[in-house]
Amino acid sequence: MTGAGPSLFRRLVLVITLVFGLAAAGLGSAAWIYARIAADEAYDRLLVGAALQIAESIATEPGAVTVDPPNSAFETLALAPDDRIFYRVTDPHGTHLTGQEDLVSALDGTPLGRMPVMADARYRGFPVRIVTLGRYVTGPGIAGWVEVSVAQTRLARLALARDLTLKSVLLVLGMSLLALVALVVAVRLALRPLSQVESAIAARDPKDLRPVAIAAPREIGTLIASINHFLGRLAARIGGMERFIADAAHQMRTPLTALLAQIDLLSAETRADLRRAQIARIRERAEQLGRLTSQLLNHAMVIHRREVVALTPVDLVPLVRAALAETVPLSLDRDIRVGFEAETESLVVMGDPVSIREVIGNLVHNAVRHGAPGLIAARIRAEAGRALVEIADDGPGIPPESWPEVVKPFTRLGVEPAGSGLGLAIAADVMAAHGGTLGFARRADGHFAVLLAFPLAEAGTVPLRLAEAAA
Amino acid sequence: MMRRMLLLLALLAAPTAAAGEDVTIFTAPGTERHVLTLDTATDLAAFQPLILAFQREEPDVTIRYREMVTNTLFERVRQECADGRRNADLVITSSVDHLVVLANEGCARAHRSAETLAAPAWTRWRDEIFGFTFEPAVIVYNRALMAREEVPRTRLALIELMREQPVRLAGRIGGYDIARSGIGYLFAAFDARNALVYGRLIEGFGRLNLVTRCCSGDLIQELAEGRLHLAYNLLGSYAYAAQRQGAPIGIVLPEDYVLVLSRGAMIPVRGGEPALARRFLDFLLSPRGQKVVREEAFFFDVSGAVPEGVEAAAPVLDAGNIRPIVIGPGLLPMQDRARRIRFLREWAKAIERSPAGE
Numbered sequence: 079m080t081g082a083g084p085s086l087f088r089r090l091v092l093v094i095t096l097v098f099g100l101a102a103a104g105l106g107s108a109a110w111i112y113a114r115i116a117a118d119e120a121y122d123r124l125l126v127g128a129a130l131q132i133a134e135s136i137a138t139e140p141g142a143v144t145v146d147p148p149n150s151a152f153e154t155l156a157l158a159p160d161d162r163i164f165y166r167v168t169d170p171h172g173t174h175l176t177g178q179e180d181l182v183s184a185l186d187g188t189p190l191g192r193m194p195v196m197a198d199a200r201y202r203g204f205p206v207r208i209v210t211l212g213r214y215v216t217g218p219g220i221a222g223w224v225e226v227s228v229a230q231t232r233l234a235r236l237a238l239a240r241d242l243t244l245k246s247v248l249l250v251l252g253m254s255l256l257a258l259v260a261l262v263v264a265v266r267l268a269l270r271p272l273s274q275v276e277s278a279i280a281a282r283d284p285k286d287l288r289p290v291a292i293a294a295p296r297e298i299g300t301l302i303a304s305i306n307h308f309l310g311r312l313a314a315r316i317g318g319m320e321r322f323i324a325d326a327a328h329q330m331r332t333p334l335t336a337l338l339a340q341i342d343l344l345s346a347e348t349r350a351d352l353r354r355a356q357i358a359r360i361r362e363r364a365e366q367l368g369r370l371t372s373q374l375l376n377h378a379m380v381i382h383r384r385e386v387v388a389l390t391p392v393d394l395v396p397l398v399r400a401a402l403a404e405t406v407p408l409s410l411d412r413d414i415r416v417g418f419e420a421e422t423e424s425l426v427v428m429g430d431p432v433s434i435r436e437v438i439g440n441l442v443h444n445a446v447r448h449g450a451p452g453l454i455a456a457r458i459r460a461e462a463g464r465a466l467v468e469i470a471d472d473g474p475g476i477p478p479e480s481w482p483e484v485v486k487p488f489t490r491l492g493v494e495p496a497g498s499g500l501g502l503a504i505a506a507d508v509m510a511a512h513g514g515t516l517g518f519a520r521r522a523d524g525h526f527a528v529l530l531a532f533p534l535a536e537a538g539t540v541p542l543r544l545a546e547a548a549a
Numbered sequence: 550m551m552r553r554m555l556l557l558l559a560l561l562a563a564p565t566a567a568a569g570e571d572v573t574i575f576t577a578p579g580t581e582r583h584v585l586t587l588d589t590a591t592d593l594a595a596f597q598p599l600i601l602a603f604q605r606e607e608p609d610v611t612i613r614y615r616e617m618v619t620n621t622l623f624e625r626v627r628q629e630c631a632d633g634r635r636n637a638d639l640v641i642t643s644s645v646d647h648l649v650v651l652a653n654e655g656c657a658r659a660h661r662s663a664e665t666l667a668a669p670a671w672t673r674w675r676d677e678i679f680g681f682t683f684e685p686a687v688i689v690y691n692r693a694l695m696a697r698e699e700v701p702r703t704r705l706a707l708i709e710l711m712r713e714q715p716v717r718l719a720g721r722i723g724g725y726d727i728a729r730s731g732i733g734y735l736f737a738a739f740d741a742r743n744a745l746v747y748g749r750l751i752e753g754f755g756r757l758n759l760v761t762r763c764c765s766g767d768l769i770q771e772l773a774e775g776r777l778h779l780a781y782n783l784l785g786s787y788a789y790a791a792q793r794q795g796a797p798i799g800i801v802l803p804e805d806y807v808l809v810l811s812r813g814a815m816i817p818v819r820g821g822e823p824a825l826a827r828r829f830l831d832f833l834l835s836p837r838g839q840k841v842v843r844e845e846a847f848f849f850d851v852s853g854a855v856p857e858g859v860e861a862a863a864p865v866l867d868a869g870n871i872r873p874i875v876i877g878p879g880l881l882p883m884q885d886r887a888r889r890i891r892f893l894r895e896w897a898k899a900i901e902r903s904p905a906g907e
Contacts, residue, residue, distance in 0.1 A: 147887070
């Protein structure tokens, strides 16, 4: 665990609250703008209605225009009960007929006509909304437009706009709150399987590496699957190590006991020639023990690498060639030909060069030790999407009935004393780690062959230089 | 110029009685600390109980009571407002349409209190005008000259009576001179909303040579003295006060509809004692003040109860029967210049038509 990071829950809630807050603020501003427009539209209708009613009351007498503002006009405007009302009627000559003589007109350069013109203005220090419209009169001695302006303060508009805004903001806040609550509940529900996993694992015996069995939603399911996969690997690895340690201890104990016995014999031996022979045997035993130890360590290393080393692009051709050259002993008691044959210039697989080299080495060792009379041949080819490495020798090989057995650790054929019986097991392990297989074959020419099949890397993968890969 | 002179005198606090303006000073019963100046178009006799009741609550207040006719009051406050001169502390008038015009033009100071908010909605506007009485327009008659049964109970009955008895009633029917009396104009304007009845009514008044007077007091006095048989659309409160004091008059609440006025108070923007004016206003609207209004000053109240001695059909003050003069922007056309001129001209034409000319 990497310490207690910030709470996932708190972070989620914080982000959502922020988003909702911003959204509510934005919606609130929009609501205010729309509410003002709506309030203006609603009350503009009243204002125009009142102006029209006043205009309707305009009549002509000989030489004069008369106007009789009807009660209904003011009752219409009184629907905004607290607002001040101002109005002015001017005849075609510009003579003031009634109302406030100093009231401004809504006309701003536009010619006076039947269509009402609206404007915002200040009158006597009050912010007002003004409508101005005209009425064309003709009569004896008079003809032209009578101008009617009606103004009203903005209290009712403001109150309506505030009311509308408040209601929509309350609605938005209510929705946000609801969503937030729903979210909190949802997040808590969603996170519950996590705490179940947590308590299930916390409550476990440290030796219990069985998979965690908890019904969980799909999103959490992958996490549980990963945990279970990890637990499986851990269990397998610990099991393998336990087995390996038990086997290794057992394997080490036998030659050590034999060695001690021979040393006892040596101390009791008085004859010089027999002593020499005894020392030679002890030496042989010690070498055998050294090989065993080295192979056990190799095996441990290979197992370790399988778990921890990431696979890299590896070109098998130079790798196998180098491993072959390293492994074949320079001096042998017999003359063995070593052949190397590659069908292509390079063959790239995803692999761990160190492990692969170890495998090749083991196989060549086996061939040398188990009596290839005169030939060890390595061949590399690509076949059916796989890279095949074949290590063949002209020795007796392993009988087919033993093939399944020999890949298990510490299996030796017959009474061969020199081998540890680990080589093929290591090779099989490595191949499994590479997603490949280890196989055996009796070739048409009678040679026995071990086949390593690797999956090919994707086309175009460039291998690391061998030196780097080996480093 | 004259007005300026008066104002100068008023500012010098010289207790004076000039033409069109009567100043009465109610000296503080205790030590004087404040002076509250009221500009009113209300009979002192009616208002005095309220002043005395207020001074019992605040004995350190001297009250200057300047009484004038409604139109004078209106012109005065409006001019002061336009010129930015100092106003009285409180303005009280029965011509609430005047107050609406003044408040509309921004000459009023707002006031909000538990008392103002408790008042019925139709009696206030913008927290600036507050009606504090409930005064019906009534028909008043001389009990010695007319039998109770022959007194008309509706406007149509009045029209009928005038047509049937033109000789007996010629020059014997009184009413406000609506050109001079604000309340007379207001009642007439509301009557005119029933155009047909109103037309026949003033036609009848014209035929019978309606006696017009500026003020309720004159009409009531002439009724009491038997110089008038009957007067139309008088303020019920004043008539009832006279009746209580023994005037031989009868009061009839019309049965077709009753116009109801709520006398208005307003705190002008440039009054010198706004806080005191607010206290006085709250007192007027408070239950204590309303008790004085009901029992000693104006005798009717919002409850609609008809005081003893007033003739009314049983459910006469039911909602459907009452036409309150709603204080609000609806009163603005009452003071529309063109309308007022035309209305007064038509009224004068109808009233002054001689019976012989028919």
